[in-house]
Amino acid sequence: MSWTAALQEALKDGLGQRVSLASGDLAGHAHDEGVPFTSTPGAVVFAQSEADIVATLAVAREFGIPVTPWGAGTSLEGAVLPAPGGISLDLGALDSISDLDPVGFTVRVGPGVRRVALNRRLRPHGLFFPVDPGADATLGGMAATNASGTTTVRYGGMRENVMTLRVALMDGRVLDLGSLARKSSSGYALKQLLIGSEGTLGVITSLTLRLHPLPPATVSAQLAFPDLAAAVSASVALRGLGLTPERLEFVDADTVAAVNRHRARHDPELPTLWVELAGRDTADAEAGLSLLREVATDTGGQVVGEARTPEAQGNLWAARHGVYDALRAAWPGHATRIGDICVPLSALAETVAFMTRTLAQHSLTAPLVGHIGDGNLHLLMHAPPEDAGAWARIDHALHDIALYALSVGGTCTGEHGVGLRKRVYMREEHGEALDLMRDIKTLFDPQNLLNPGKVVGELD
Amino acid sequence: MSWTAALQEALKDGLGQRVSLASGDLAGHAHDEGVPFTSTPGAVVFAQSEADIVATLAVAREFGIPVTPWGAGTSLEGAVLPAPGGISLDLGALDSISDLDPVGFTVRVGPGVRRVALNRRLRPHGLFFPVDPGADATLGGMAATNASGTTTVRYGGMRENVMTLRVALMDGRVLDLGSLARKSSSGYALKQLLIGSEGTLGVITSLTLRLHPLPPATVSAQLAFPDLAAAVSASVALRGLGLTPERLEFVDADTVAAVNRHRARHDPELPTLWVELAGRDTADAEAGLSLLREVATDTGGQVVGEARTPEAQGNLWAARHGVYDALRAAWPGHATRIGDICVPLSALAETVAFMTRTLAQHSLTAPLVGHIGDGNLHLLMHAPPEDAGAWARIDHALHDIALYALSVGGTCTGEHGVGLRKRVYMREEHGEALDLMRDIKTLFDPQNLLNPGKVVGELD
Numbered sequence: 001m002s003w004t005a006a007l008q009e010a011l012k013d014g015l016g017q018r019v020s021l022a023s024g025d026l027a028g029h030a031h032d033e034g035v036p037f038t039s040t041p042g043a044v045v046f047a048q049s050e051a052d053i054v055a056t057l058a059v060a061r062e063f064g065i066p067v068t069p070w071g072a073g074t075s076l077e078g079a080v081l082p083a084p085g086g087i088s089l090d091l092g093a094l095d096s097i098s099d100l101d102p103v104g105f106t107v108r109v110g111p112g113v114r115r116v117a118l119n120r121r122l123r124p125h126g127l128f129f130p131v132d133p134g135a136d137a138t139l140g141g142m143a144a145t146n147a148s149g150t151t152t153v154r155y156g157g158m159r160e161n162v163m164t165l166r167v168a169l170m171d172g173r174v175l176d177l178g179s180l181a182r183k184s185s186s187g188y189a190l191k192q193l194l195i196g197s198e199g200t201l202g203v204i205t206s207l208t209l210r211l212h213p214l215p216p217a218t219v220s221a222q223l224a225f226p227d228l229a230a231a232v233s234a235s236v237a238l239r240g241l242g243l244t245p246e247r248l249e250f251v252d253a254d255t256v257a258a259v260n261r262h263r264a265r266h267d268p269e270l271p272t273l274w275v276e277l278a279g280r281d282t283a284d285a286e287a288g289l290s291l292l293r294e295v296a297t298d299t300g301g302q303v304v305g306e307a308r309t310p311e312a313q314g315n316l317w318a319a320r321h322g323v324y325d326a327l328r329a330a331w332p333g334h335a336t337r338i339g340d341i342c343v344p345l346s347a348l349a350e351t352v353a354f355m356t357r358t359l360a361q362h363s364l365t366a367p368l369v370g371h372i373g374d375g376n377l378h379l380l381m382h383a384p385p386e387d388a389g390a391w392a393r394i395d396h397a398l399h400d401i402a403l404y405a406l407s408v409g410g411t412c413t414g415e416h417g418v419g420l421r422k423r424v425y426m427r428e429e430h431g432e433a434l435d436l437m438r439d440i441k442t443l444f445d446p447q448n449l450l451n452p453g454k455v456v457g458e459l460d
Numbered sequence: 461m462s463w464t465a466a467l468q469e470a471l472k473d474g475l476g477q478r479v480s481l482a483s484g485d486l487a488g489h490a491h492d493e494g495v496p497f498t499s500t501p502g503a504v505v506f507a508q509s510e511a512d513i514v515a516t517l518a519v520a521r522e523f524g525i526p527v528t529p530w531g532a533g534t535s536l537e538g539a540v541l542p543a544p545g546g547i548s549l550d551l552g553a554l555d556s557i558s559d560l561d562p563v564g565f566t567v568r569v570g571p572g573v574r575r576v577a578l579n580r581r582l583r584p585h586g587l588f589f590p591v592d593p594g595a596d597a598t599l600g601g602m603a604a605t606n607a608s609g610t611t612t613v614r615y616g617g618m619r620e621n622v623m624t625l626r627v628a629l630m631d632g633r634v635l636d637l638g639s640l641a642r643k644s645s646s647g648y649a650l651k652q653l654l655i656g657s658e659g660t661l662g663v664i665t666s667l668t669l670r671l672h673p674l675p676p677a678t679v680s681a682q683l684a685f686p687d688l689a690a691a692v693s694a695s696v697a698l699r700g701l702g703l704t705p706e707r708l709e710f711v712d713a714d715t716v717a718a719v720n721r722h723r724a725r726h727d728p729e730l731p732t733l734w735v736e737l738a739g740r741d742t743a744d745a746e747a748g749l750s751l752l753r754e755v756a757t758d759t760g761g762q763v764v765g766e767a768r769t770p771e772a773q774g775n776l777w778a779a780r781h782g783v784y785d786a787l788r789a790a791w792p793g794h795a796t797r798i799g800d801i802c803v804p805l806s807a808l809a810e811t812v813a814f815m816t817r818t819l820a821q822h823s824l825t826a827p828l829v830g831h832i833g834d835g836n837l838h839l840l841m842h843a844p845p846e847d848a849g850a851w852a853r854i855d856h857a858l859h860d861i862a863l864y865a866l867s868v869g870g871t872c873t874g875e876h877g878v879g880l881r882k883r884v885y886m887r888e889e890h891g892e893a894l895d896l897m898r899d900i901k902t903l904f905d906p907q908n909l910l911n912p913g914k915v916v917g918e919l920d
Contacts, residue, residue, distance in 0.1 A: 103696055104806035104835075126700060146645045157643055159652075160620060175893045180869035181802035182834045183617055185606045185656055185877040187890050187915060188897040192619075192652030196645050213700045236563055240586060240673045242740040280702040280751055284744070291740055342641035346564035374642045375564075409640035417645040430647050433635045436903075437648045443899055455647060 003042050003085070007063045011043060011087075014055035020044045029088035033135070034076030035421060036335065036385065041068070041082035046090045050205040053168045056089050057203070060449050061170060068451045069199040071141030072114060076338055077419030079145060079198045083452055089203065091140055097121050105211045106163055106180060111140020111204045118209075127211040130155035133415060140204045145417040146196030150247045153373030157415065158195055161210045165191050167202035170445045180208060193440070198417050199451040201444040215278030218246060219285040220313045222305035223296050224270040228252070229349040231273050234299040235372055236345065238275075241295065243288055247276040248373035249320050252352075255367035259319045262326035267319055268304050273372065274320045282308070323367050323380065331382050337391075339366075339379035339398045341405035342414030348375055354404050355379060362393040376414035403428065418455045426456060463502050463545065467523045471503065471547075474515035480504045489548035493595070494536030495881060496795065496845065501528070501542035506550045510665040513628045516549055517663065520909050521630060528911045529659040531601030532574060534593075536798055537879030539605060539658045543912055549663065551600055557581050565671045566623055566640060571600020571664045578669075587671040590615035593875060600664045605877040606656030610707045613833030617875065618655055621670045625651050627662035630905045640668065653900070658877050659911040661904040675738030678706060679745040680773045682765035683756050684730040688712070689809040691733050694759040695832055696805065698735075701755065703748055706736040708833035709780050712812075715827035719779045722786035727779055728764050733832065734780045742768070783827050783840065791842050797851075799826075799839035799858045801865035802874030808835055814864050815839060822853040836874035863888065878915045886916060 003021075011019045020026075021043050030038040042065070045056045060067045066086030073080055082088045094110035097118060101107070102125050109118060116136045119128050131142060132149040141147075143165065148157030155161065164178035177191035178184075194201055225231040228250070235248055250273055251259075257269040275292060279285030293303050307316040327336065343351045352368065355377070359366060370377040381398065383390035402412045402425055412418075412425035426434050437456045444450070453460075463481075471479045480486075481503050490498040502525070505516045520527045526546035533540055542548045554570035557578060561567070562585050569578060576596045579588050591602060592609040601607075603625065608617030615621065624638040637651035638644075654661055685691040688710070695708055710733055711719075717729040735752060739745030753763050767776040787796065803811045812828065815837070819826060830837040841858065843850035862872045862885055872878075872885035886894050897916045904910070913920075 101804065101806050103692070104804040105699075106804065146643075146649075148643050148645075152643060156616075156620070159643075159649070160616070169896075173892050175896065176891060177893055179802075179871045179889070180804040181836075181865075181871045181874060182805070183606075183608050183612060183619075183802055183836065183874055184871035185608075185873045185875050186871045186882070187656075187878065187886055187894070188661075188900055189606075189619070189649070189652045189656055190893055190896060192649045196647075196649055201648075213702070216702045232563075239565075242673070242676045242738060242744075278702060280747065284702075284747060287740065287744060342639075342643055344561065344564040344566065344640040345642070346561050376641075376643065405641075411639045411641045411644035411646045413645045414641060414643055415645050418647065422646070426647055429639070431636060432633050433637055433650055434647070436629075436635065436650060439903055440648055440650075440900070443896075443903055 007065065010059045010062065011045070014059060015045055015052055018046045018048060018052055020046065029070055029082060029090065032073055032075040032078060032080050034337065035078040035081060039081040039084050041088040042085040044088045044090055046093055048093050050168065050174065053089065053203050053205055054172065054174060056087060057168055057170055058172060060087060061447065064447060064449065066449050066452050069144070069203050071112065071138030072136065074135035074137045075141065075145065075419060076416045077421045079417050079419035079454055081420065092138065100125065102127065104180060106208050107211055108206060108208045109139050110206055111138060113139050115139065115142070122211060123214070126214050128214050129161070129209050130212055131158055131161055139207060139209065143195055143204055143207055144197065144199050148415045150249060150371060152371060153248050154244050154246050155212060159192065162191065162195055162207055163210050164208040165194055165204055166206045167194055168205050169202045170447070170450050174205065196417070198419065198455050200441060200455050201450065215246065217279045217282045217285045218276055218313070219289050220274065220276045220307045220316050221289060221292055221303050222267070222316055223273045223275065223301050224268040224304045225273065225299070225301040226270065228271050228352045230300045231271050231372065232345065232348050234273065234295050234301055237295045237299060238292065241291055243277065243291060245275045245373065246278050247274065249274045250370040250372040251320060251323060252368040254365065255323055255369065256319065258330050258367065259322045259326040262329045263318065263322055265319060274317060323369055327367055327380055327382060333384060334382040335385045337381045337394060338416070339381060339401060340413050340416040341402055341410060342374060342376040343405050343408050343410035345375050347408040347410065348372065351377065351404065351408060355401055358397050358400050362397045364393055364397055374414065375410065420454060423455065423457055423459055467519070467525065470519045470522065471505070474519060475505055475512055478506045478508060478512055480506065489530055489542060489550065492533055492535040492538060492540050494797065495538040495541060499541040499544050501548040502545040504548045504550055506553060508553050510628065510634065513549065513663050513665055514632065514634065516547060517628055517630055518632060520547060521907065524907060524909065526909050526912050529604070529663050531572065531598030532596065534595035534597045535601065535605065535879060536876045537881045539877050539879035539914055541880065552598065560585065562587065564640060566668050567671055568666060568668045569599050570666055571598060573599050575599065575602065582671065583674070586674050588674050589621070589669050590672055591618055591621055599667060599669065603655050603664055603667055604657065604659050608875045610709060610831060612831060613708050614704050614706050615672060619652065622651065622655055622667055623670050624668040625654055625664055626666045627654055628665050629662045630907070630910050634665065656877070658879065658915050660901060660915050661910065675706065677739045677742045677745045678736055678773070679749050680734065680736045680767045680776050681749060681752055681763050682727070682776055683733045683735065683761050684728040684764045685733065685759070685761040686730065688731050688812045690760045691731050691832065692805065692808050694733065694755050694761055697755045697759060698752065701751055703737065703751060705833065706738050707734065709734045710830040710832040711780060711783060712828040714825065715783055715829065716779065718790050718827065719782045719786040722789045723778065723782055725779060734777060783829055787827055787840055787842060793844060794842040795845045797841045797854060799841060799861060800873050800876040801862055801870060802834060802836040803865050803868050803870035805835050807868040807870065808832065811837065811864065811868060815861055818857050818860050822857045824853055824857055834874065835870065880914060883915065883917060883919055
């Protein structure tokens with residue numbers, strides 16, 4: 001990458017003050033929230049408009065400079081790390097929210113709109129956008145990663161909730177993909193191809209989202225089980241009884257114990273499920289809760305907490321949401337690396353058993369949390385940043401676990417994406433389909449300038 | 461297409477008795493259920509295995525002969541019409557059902573398995589596959605068309621309910637796409653690209669489907685409204701109250717009248733909704749029904765029928781399901797052509813008003829039925845097969861309506877696919893994205909032998 005005077009001049013010509021070479025801006029775009037190393041861009045473009053995106057791609061094409069889109073920097077697998085010396089294309093300022101349609105249940109957003117701000121705007125209309133990956137990510141980044149989270153068991157992830165994408169391609173075209181109709185059988189699903197492509201095929205310049213009505217009433221319950229298999233049985237039984245929870249979250253016994261210590265709580269230190277049920281009204285939600293109590297009893301578990309008001313629900317869920325803080329308190333100074341696999345529901349119990357054995361083999365401990373209705377499991381690995389031996393063991397354990405997920409028909413990433421770090425599993429997971437993915441990458445980006453090396457890139 | 465001795469020999473070499481050149485077999489694969497003209501293949505291959513599919517594609521490649529996959533022949537836009545003299549690749553015998561996983565909620569099927577047979581096998585397990593396009597289509601054909609139908613408002617269409625696809629490519633590769641995990645952020649969404657590609661990118665050799673528990677209890681209601689706008693308001697209000705119907709179907713007033721005449725019924729001849737609600741138990745379903753009654757009153761409608769037992773529900777839904785028969789009885793000897801557009805919910809009422817005006821302008825009458833929760837509208841156009849003037853008016857009206865759907869942000873096909881007949885809308889609907897679709901077609905099938913001319917093909 002050579003930042004010649006001609007390149008700088010071309011960028012500034014089209015983009016003026018939106019181009020920054022200031023060291024603080026470069027450093028701020030040199031890392032994400034998951035990968036320990038940094039990769040410093042040569043410039044940051046703070047796009048204010050779609051035209052700025054197109055202009056940036058044109059300069060990149062002319063000078064052969066890589067471009068990596070940047071949302072909120074909350075990726076965990078290196079998806080937003082720039083190519084060293086390349087351009088970090090910051091889309092955060094493209095944060096308009098418009099065209100709210102309360103009858104069609106849609107809203108249009110810029111790629112830089114953040115999830116929490118969007119839901120604040122939607123709430124007075126009785127609507128919300130359900131996809132909740134935890135981080136206050138941008139909607140553009142969430143679409144690019146096919147993000148999902150706690151509510152996916154009920155509402156699906158980004159793939160099911162993006163109606164349209166407007167995408168700038170490397171060759172200068174700007175395409176509108178999808179439609180405002182709730183379904184279509186018209187043409188190839190390019191929108192779906194772009195969702196989850198992590199900025200390697202095009203840059204999202206705006207998107208239309210599918211909204212949902214806020215549930216009229218909700219209740220939450222916390223359930224303790226003798227083992228994970230019982231918790232899985234309970235979640236399957238719930239579905240058979242016609243209950244689809246809004247959220248269905250799992251935490252292992254050791255983690256409940258850690259949160260108890262951190263928050264001075266006294267929750268039973270057993271494998272624990274948190275369930276949120278919605279209803280037409282309070283009575284309906286309560287009826288769901290009674291059924292949930294029966295299911296717990298039938299599967300050897302017990303309800304250890306119930307909550308109805310927003311405050312009580314906040315308190316009940318605190319133990320689930322407090323996992324990360326408890327980890328930080330228990331291991332001050334440790335860095336974390338979050339594992340993310342997804343397996344068939346029928347393989348959940350054996351997968352957790354494998355995880356437990358693998359951690360023990362490598363002398364590791366790590367909180368386990370799971371979006372159990374989807375089969376999506378996270379291990380919160382942690383060690384002192386400088387403890388190379390511990391990180392090697394962590395890498396080894398996560399590697400074994402990813403391969404195990406593939407061996408039972410699952411995937412190496414349920415929701416965090418591939419980025420740089422999970423490229424190593426692409427051949428094992430996709431076989432010869434990886435070659436076709438690479439052909440598609442070449443079709444969209446023949447110079448390999450758009451977030452190069454990510455997802456389907458060759459290993460270094 | 462030249463059926464040289466060498467070509468015949470090559471096919472018979474690999475496929476023996478599974479190759480038919482019998483005129484009855486050729487004629488049986490020369491038409492679908494929607495397009496009035498026929499296109500006769502040069503041979504039919506009755507595949508018995510994936511190896512037969514691969515062998516057929518190899519011969520096609522060697523001799524430059526087009527291949528069009530065939531499921532049950534129920535397509536409506538010409539998707540299964542063979543290239544004249546090409547091979548019709550009949551997948552109907554690939555009808556195995558295996559790997560039923562009642563915990564993971566999945567089952568593996570051959571592409572030739574039919575929807576009704578699958579649900580018969582699933583019922584004893586308390587499970588079902590919800591996608592219901594009406595016709596007893598094959599699951600392979602449904603995936604290839606991204607089919608949907610009456611239950612899509614609740615469960616999604618094929619796109620949301622196919623977990624894995626195994627696909628034979630034109631170049632001889634057989635790829636496994638997707639995984640048994642309920643979600644994934646791993647790699648490009650090739651599975652989604654294949655769904656809805658109507659056999660133009662690859663041939664589906666097997667697929668894994670996402671299953672759902674049969675609802676413990678259901679009730680159905682029939683509601684009459686003064687106009688469609690009121691019916692739309694009711695359906696939006698239902699969702700705001702936390703009710704997601706299993707089915708939500710609309711029929712216009714004239715059509716109710718036609719069914720009344722045909723079946724000696726006395727249903728109010730008004731715009732009518734049929735709603736099916738599920739519940740945890742009978743009381744729960746009844747509570748939903750009471751809310752539905754309130755919604756009807758609030759929006760100016762009335763409940764005109766309720767049904768609880770399977771028999772009563774069958775009778776209640778008969779008026780909805782009797783539309784096609786009533787049409788045939790009212791217009792004996794007429795052929796039909798079914799329009800299929802999908803629009804944003806907020807544009808439904810104006811779209812139906814446009815349809816009504818357009819029919820009147822062209823001196824046509826046609827029953828209107830809609831999957832109203834999805835914004836998907838069908839007009840059942842009909843005329844004597846030989847009445848060229850009427851068919852020209854029908855073509856004109858459907859053309860105006862398709863363009864109208866696009867003008868309000870909708871799609872030219874909600875669920876029937878593009879086939880031959882809707883290619884004319886691809887440029888208007890997809891703009892420059894159509895060029896990219898064509899590039900993808902060339903990447904998968906450089907010789908243009910796989911169902912050539914369909915979906916993204918140039919107009920003749």
